[in-house]
Amino acid sequence: MSNEVYTIKDRKVVLPTWLDTIIFDDLSASYCRQKKDMVVLEWNRDDVRKYLGTYFPRSYAEAFCIFGDFFSKEKNVYENCQELSIFDFGCGTGGEIIGFIMAVKKQLPNIKKISIKALDGNSYALRCLECILEKTAKILCLDIETNLIPVIIDDFYDMQVVEQTITQSYDFVISFKAICEFVTKQQFEQQNPYEHIINIFMSKLSDKGVICLADVTSFNAVSQDWLPTMLDNASKACNIDILYRNRGFNEDYHITHTHHKNDTSKIAWRIYENKK
Numbered sequence: 003m004s005n006e007v008y009t010i011k012d013r014k015v016v017l018p019t020w021l022d023t024i025i026f027d028d029l030s031a032s033y034c035r036q037k038k039d040m041v042v043l044e045w046n047r048d049d050v051r052k053y054l055g056t057y058f059p060r061s062y063a064e065a066f067c068i069f070g071d072f073f074s075k076e077k078n079v080y081e082n083c084q085e086l087s088i089f090d091f092g093c094g095t096g097g098e099i100i101g102f103i104m105a106v107k108k109q110l111p112n113i114k115k116i117s118i119k120a121l122d123g124n125s126y127a128l129r130c131l132e133c134i135l136e137k138t139a140k141i142l143c144l145d146i147e148t149n150l151i152p153v154i155i156d157d158f159y160d161m162q163v164v165e166q167t168i169t170q171s172y173d174f175v176i177s178f179k180a181i182c183e184f185v186t187k188q189q190f191e192q193q194n195p196y197e198h199i200i201n202i203f204m205s206k207l208s209d210k211g212v213i214c215l216a217d218v219t220s221f222n223a224v225s226q227d228w229l230p231t232m233l234d235n236a237s238k239a240c241n242i243d244i245l246y247r248n249r250g251f252n253e254d255y256h257i258t259h260t261h262h263k264n265d266t267s268k269i270a271w272r273i274y275e276n277k278k
């Protein structure tokens with residue numbers, strides 16, 4: 003972890019060497035940027051390798067910065083905890099989960115165990131994540147309990163089934179760059195997918211639980227709207243408070259690894275809690 007660089011002001015991150023080795027050497031990832039409005043759900047093994055080398059490091063950096071900052075401000079809420087639980091909706095290869103874990107490791111040394119439930123419809127991506135989590139647990143000497151759910155959500159009904167199977171409450175529900183695909187594929191018909199997801203998961207939060215949604219900030223050709231505008235419309239329609247959010251329209255994050263220096267991503271994000 004010695005080469006890790008992180009400043010809140012600049013949002014510049016270097017991928018830890020051990021993680022760089024896992025994705026590029028052990029899992030044969032490659033760096034390759036894709037076009038806008040991509041639908042990762044349908045990608046094959048080779049596509050997922052490109053995703054892993056390009057977008058995993060970006061999501062890692064985004065989550066490491068967002069949660070690093072969050073935990074530094076909310077330390078008192080977590081200082082007596084030994085365990086945390088997290089649900090990731092549309093986890094893919096899970097860069098944001100590893101970024102989250104590293105932020106916990108940095109800011110909350112009292113945490114000994116993290117329980118992770120993560121849902122995604124792409125089985126290639128889930129296999130990568132399973133392998134990365136197993137190695138991460140060993141390297142960080144952390145108890146990581148993993149429950150990966152390989153489910154494709156086609157409509158409201160599938161989502162209802164998922165909702166019924168979530169019987170536990172979570173300290174964190176997160177979704178990074180996944181809901182945009184539900185917008186593109188209109189899986190929830192005309193309903194705003196951000197609103198639908200917030201409403202489902204707010205009832206699954208523990209007493210200190212929060213939801214973090216992060217997404218790309220492009221104009222979506224299917225909904226004919228900007229994604230951050232859809233996110234804001236959802237925030238207003240739901241019975242929630244915004245605890246933290248990105249400054250401005252979007253925020254840029256920078257990640258350096260062996261296959262690219264200073265790769266930049268732009269996202270909008272919000273952290274919500276139940277209305278007090």
Ligand SMILES: C[S@@+](CC[C@H](N)C(=O)[O-])C[C@H]1O[C@@H](n2cnc3c(N)ncnc32)[C@H](O)[C@@H]1O
Nearest residue numbers: 042043061092093094123124154155178180183
């Ligand atoms: C752009 S990727 C983001 C992955 C990860 N959260 C990240 O930030 O790297 C979107 C993910 O959502 C998943 N996804 C999209 N639509 C889905 C659906 N209808 N059911 C299940 N998973 C879906 C895809 O398989 C993909 O892994």
